[in-house]
Amino acid sequence: xDPELEAFVxxxxxxxxxxxxxxxxxxAAPAASRPAPDASGPAPDASGPAPDASGxxxxxxxxxxxxxxxxxxxxxHRAQGAVVWLRGGGFVFGDLETEHPWASRIAIGSGAVVISxxxxxxxxxxxxxxxxxxxxxxxxxxEHAAELGVDPARxxxxxxxxxxxxxxxxxxxxxxxxxxxxxxxxLNEPLLDDRQETWSQRNxxxxxxxxRDRISLMWRHYxxxxxxxxxxxxxxATDLSDLPPAYIAAAEFDPLRDEDIEHAVRLxxxxxxxxxxxxxxxFHGSQAITSAEVSQRQxxxxxxxxxxxxxx
Numbered sequence: 001x002d003p004e005l006e007a008f009v010x011x012x013x014x015x016x017x018x019x020x021x022x023x024x025x026x027x028a029a030p031a032a033s034r035p036a037p038d039a040s041g042p043a044p045d046a047s048g049p050a051p052d053a054s055g056x057x058x059x060x061x062x063x064x065x066x067x068x069x070x071x072x073x074x075x076x077h078r079a080q081g082a083v084v085w086l087r088g089g090g091f092v093f094g095d096l097e098t099e100h101p102w103a104s105r106i107a108i109g110s111g112a113v114v115i116s117x118x119x120x121x122x123x124x125x126x127x128x129x130x131x132x133x134x135x136x137x138x139x140x141x142x143e144h145a146a147e148l149g150v151d152p153a154r155x156x157x158x159x160x161x162x163x164x165x166x167x168x169x170x171x172x173x174x175x176x177x178x179x180x181x182x183x184x185x186x187l188n189e190p191l192l193d194d195r196q197e198t199w200s201q202r203n204x205x206x207x208x209x210x211x212r213d214r215i216s217l218m219w220r221h222y223x224x225x226x227x228x229x230x231x232x233x234x235x236x237a238t239d240l241s242d243l244p245p246a247y248i249a250a251a252e253f254d255p256l257r258d259e260d261i262e263h264a265v266r267l268x269x270x271x272x273x274x275x276x277x278x279x280x281x282x283f284h285g286s287q288a289i290t291s292a293e294v295s296q297r298q299x300x301x302x303x304x305x306x307x308x309x310x311x312x
Contacts, residue, residue: 158186
């Protein structure tokens, strides 16, 4: 393990996913207390939401859906594209506040409008609630591209962990429905396969933050009493052709590692352009340890891929 990351392992919070409400409370305070980055640059236009200390214009909205879907929109100065961003949290925890540092960094680093989605959480709202929310926001972003100040042909979908898995499912759904075009799938350590049959899933039973048993509970909460379909677990999809280009990042000591790499290879074989990174010495979610040099390289690669995909 990377020595900078290893030093933080004893400090990682432990949560009991058998009690999702308590798990959310245990993670909310430390996650929200992480400061969002500052950025210098030209001042935004005088109209619209006021900029925060980072120079971003930040606005909370509710997007029409089954129920309304809360979103937080981050507008950098002169953005040329947008990304619909879905938080991690094992389908169970997280909200707009806990995702604020992530979303801010992506907006600042990529120059893209970031639409952070507060999709419904499991187990109270099992599949397909989160997928429906994410797809509704993608469709809304395309319909309101002019209002957002972006090119409707330059809208990406992306997320971390569970959010990345939902993003991959949104890409499948948009293809099958002939829905809004997606410029890029930005998949950071995606949760893709409920079957847990890969080598890393079977052998990484005591890795930091995520291990096999925790992931089993996440899938149980997400699927509820229903059966897994490709829209719930995209690794089950048999046809990956005609999907958007993908950026996929995997962590070495992560039970999800092998399903992420296999998904990337299957996309390539289906003719989809893929940029794949497997980060040595890292574990699931270690990118949040922003002081580590490897985490900084991970973040730079992620926002760089988004910036290139959305460039005119």
